[in-house]
Amino acid sequence: KAGKNYQACCPFHNEKTPSFSVSPDKQFYYCFGCGATGNVVSFIMEYDGLEFVDAIEDLAHSQGLEVPREASTAPRPEQNWEHDLYQLMEKTAHYYTQQLKNPKYSERVVNYLKSRGLSGEIARDFGLGYAPDEWHSLQALFGHNQSINKALVDCGMLIEKEQNRYDRFRDRVMFPIRDRRGRVIAFGGRVIDQGEPKYLNSPETDIFHKGRELYGLYEMRQHQRKIEWALVVEGYMDVVSLAQFGVRNAVATLGTATSSTHIQQLFRVCPKIVFCFDGDRAGRDAALRALNHSIPEIRDNREIRFMFLPDGEDPDTQVRQIGAEQFCKNAEAAPSLFEFLMDHLKSQVDMASFDGPGKLANLAKPFIELMKDPIHRERFIQQLAIQVELSETKLTELLLGKVEPELTSNSGAQNSAVPLTNVSQLTPIRRAITLLIHSPQLVELINDYQWLSQLQLPGNEILRQMIEILREDPNIALGALIEHWRGSPIQNHLLKLANEELLTPLEGMQREIQDIFAKLKKSFTEQRFKSLQQKAERGPLSPEEKREYQTLLLELSSK
Numbered sequence: 354k355a356g357k358n359y360q361a362c363c364p365f366h367n368e369k370t371p372s373f374s375v376s377p378d379k380q381f382y383y384c385f386g387c388g389a390t391g392n393v394v395s396f397i398m399e400y401d402g403l404e405f406v407d408a409i410e411d412l413a414h415s416q417g418l419e420v421p422r423e424a425s426t427a428p429r430p431e432q433n434w435e436h437d438l439y440q441l442m443e444k445t446a447h448y449y450t451q452q453l454k455n456p457k458y459s460e461r462v463v464n465y466l467k468s469r470g471l472s473g474e475i476a477r478d479f480g481l482g483y484a485p486d487e488w489h490s491l492q493a494l495f496g497h498n499q500s501i502n503k504a505l506v507d508c509g510m511l512i513e514k515e516q517n518r519y520d521r522f523r524d525r526v527m528f529p530i531r532d533r534r535g536r537v538i539a540f541g542g543r544v545i546d547q548g549e550p551k552y553l554n555s556p557e558t559d560i561f562h563k564g565r566e567l568y569g570l571y572e573m574r575q576h577q578r579k580i581e582w583a584l585v586v587e588g589y590m591d592v593v594s595l596a597q598f599g600v601r602n603a604v605a606t607l608g609t610a611t612s613s614t615h616i617q618q619l620f621r622v623c624p625k626i627v628f629c630f631d632g633d634r635a636g637r638d639a640a641l642r643a644l645n646h647s648i649p650e651i652r653d654n655r656e657i658r659f660m661f662l663p664d665g666e667d668p669d670t671q672v673r674q675i676g677a678e679q680f681c682k683n684a685e686a687a688p689s690l691f692e693f694l695m696d697h698l699k700s701q702v703d704m705a706s707f708d709g710p711g712k713l714a715n716l717a718k719p720f721i722e723l724m725k726d727p728i729h730r731e732r733f734i735q736q737l738a739i740q741v742e743l744s745e746t747k748l749t750e751l752l753l754g755k756v757e758p759e760l761t762s763n764s765g766a767q768n769s770a771v772p773l774t775n776v777s778q779l780t781p782i783r784r785a786i787t788l789l790i791h792s793p794q795l796v797e798l799i800n801d802y803q804w805l806s807q808l809q810l811p812g813n814e815i816l817r818q819m820i821e822i823l824r825e826d827p828n829i830a831l832g833a834l835i836e837h838w839r840g841s842p843i844q845n846h847l848l849k850l851a852n853e854e855l856l857t858p859l860e861g862m863q864r865e866i867q868d869i870f871a872k873l874k875k876s877f878t879e880q881r882f883k884s885l886q887q888k889a890e891r892g893p894l895s896p897e898e899k900r901e902y903q904t905l906l907l908e909l910s911s912k
Contacts, residue, residue, distance in 0.1 A: 364400055365389045380832035383852045390848045392832030394839075399621065401574075403533055405839065411534065438508045438560050441501070442529075442537040445510055448494050449482025449527040449540075458483055462526065465545045469590075470673075475597045479528065479572055484542060486524035509539065509555040522553065528589045530555070530607065531571040533618070538566065541589050541607070552588065554608050564612045567604040567619070568592055574622060576601045582625035582656075584684055585611065585643075586668050591629075594669035598677045603668070611643040616650045616657075625656040627684045629668055632661040641697065645723065647690055652726040660687035691733050694720060699740070710741035718752050781869045782812040787850045788866050789819055790831060792859060795866045796823035801874070808877045815843060878908055 354360075355374075363373035363384040372386040383390045389399070397408040413420045452458050453476070462483045466476055475481075484490070491510055495501050502518055505511040511518045525542030532538050539555035555561055569592040573580065584603040586592060595603045602623075606615060611628070619626050628643050630636035640659050647657050660683065662671055672680045688696065698720075702712040717737055724730035731745075734752070738745045788795055805817040815838075822837055823829065831851060838844040857865065882905040885898060894902060 363387060363389065376831075378831075379851060380830040381835070381848065381851065383848075390845075390852065392836060394832075394836060401533070407532075407534055438504060438558075439536045439538070441495075441504055441510075442508055442539075442560075445491065445494075446480055446482065446527075446529040446537045446540075448491075449484055449529075450480060452483040452485060453481070458485060462545065465526065469594065471593060471597055475593060478576070478596070479569075479593055480531075480537075481593070482527040482529070484520065484522035484525045484527050488519040488523065491520050492518065508558050508560065521555070524548075525553065528568070528593070530561070530566060530568055530589075532560075532566060533571060533574075535571050535575075536560075539607075541568070543590060552590075563607045563609045565614050565618075566607055567615055568607055569596075569604040570618065570622075572596075573602055573604060580623040582627060582685065583619045583623050584660075585615075585619070585626060585628045587630070587639075591668045595672060595677075598672045598680075600672060600677050600681060610639065611646055613646045613650060616647055620650065620655055624654055625658070625685075627658045627660055627687055629660045629662065629684065631667070632664050636661060640693070644690065644694060644697075644720075648694075648720060648723040649725050651690060651724070651729055653728060657690040658684070658687040659690065659693040660684050691729070691736070694733075695736065695740075704740070710743075713737070714741050714743075714748065714752065721752055780811070781872055782810055782816050783850070785866060785869045785873075786812060786816055786819060786847070787853065787855070788862050788869075789816075789823060790834070790847065790851050791855045792862050793823050793827060793829065793831075793834070795862060796820055796827065798863060798866055799870060802870070804874070804877050807881070808873065809880055810873075810876065878905055881905060 357376065357378060359375040359377070360371040361373045361375070362368050362371050363386055365373075365384060366387040366389075368386050373382065373384045373389075375382045381390065381392045382396060391399070393412065394405070394408050397403060397411060398405060401408070401411070403411065410420050453462055466481070471481075487493075491505060492502065495505065502511065506513045506518060510521055512521050522540060522542040524546075525544055528541040528543070529537045530539040530541060539558070539561040541555070542553045544551055554563075557563060567585075568589040573583070580602055582602060584595070584600065586595070586603050586605050589605050589607075592603045592605050595601075604619070606612075616626065626647075628640060630640045640661070644659070651657060662668070666674075668680075675683075694717075698713055698716045701716060702709045704710065704713065714737065717733075721730060721733065721737075724733065734749055735745050738748045741748065743751075799820055802817060802820050805813050805820075818837070819834070822834060835844060835847045835851065838847060855862075882902070885894065885902045885905070888894060888898070889902070
């Protein structure tokens, strides 16, 4: 403990001297080393790699609370299994796992797993199981309760056809698919002998969306808290086989192309992603699809590489051949996203021809337009300019139709934005926001404020919203207050302001907030008076506007 706050080594970057500060009073954290900041929700999202809703549900569960949900106007069924689908899937996974010990099946299934080089430890870590070669094994397990059977259909475990229900998975090694919280949400099944399809996945359901989930992500995070890089492979068998050889940082998509959501999930847990593809045409095409989704996500401190295996090889055969250490070295040394992109573009043109450089620039244009990070975009344009033998400025003008502006603290700022500056340099509105953040009780001194919405000054609407929130809940914690702006650029600005140290005593803050509002009200009065004056020059004012004009004139005359 250090004064009112607590200090520790930051969980978001390596350090030896504690720079991570937690304020119980303000209910938020700040790292003076890497700048990580936020409240308890932000911490869980970043530390556990969860989405906002998942983080809220985790918090609620830890406190024994239920997350409020919107009431449905639809008729309620006799028993709603929606919230119990996870329990059904967990029980199903346990059942499949137990079949590995069933003398009726165990020898054949275990021998198959051993033939793939999988140990009992890996099978346990990934929860592998076996679906018996029977049509109604799950109905035998759960009974013939209609609502439960309907729920099993809803979560994809039973197929309903011509009023009959039967098991989707039969005579397959089962791979439970878990979400980021470790809940079983689906299954993948692989045939043991000959059969089609070789791999069978659960269909999409209310709890399973292929484009959002990655097989092995939960297991990877369970095995290691700090993940340096993640390897994206094509199938769950690749993930398990690599884990057997000690490569425990592999994940796989689930029958879909890599999406932006997948990439965002991985960047929440590590700074580097390596895509692993077959070296054939299909692998190259898949890499290009991943490239298109990757480019908008790349920015400072994020890295993406593309690894291509020799023809006829997969991750399993490759790691057996060269060993895990060399396999990982090859992955980390694979071409970067921008190297792969440049090589791909150059492979499509003859650079020795007269029009080759021009074609290269035109091919690069749609990819450059995807680059959101200005630093990476500028560096790529620099490299492209060398290839096409044009100046960087000229190439930028030709491709983007403009010269990139210099970045400033206010570039792109909107009327309601609050730029990051030192507290002593804050404008009156930003100073008022800072004072309210540090001393919410000051809101009791603010009664007349609705005119703020018409005040034409940066930050006016943020200040008005903050006043209304504090008036409704004067005891709200700072973390909860700033949570109202989650997902907005304003949130980070407010967190920065909250980290400023204010040495002004409370009495001084009270005088200052009153002075600020007196000045702001005067500015509003002057703005409104000028607006009415200009309107009167263009035509007659309404009776109400005339009365307002006279009132404002008296106010200004008395000051």
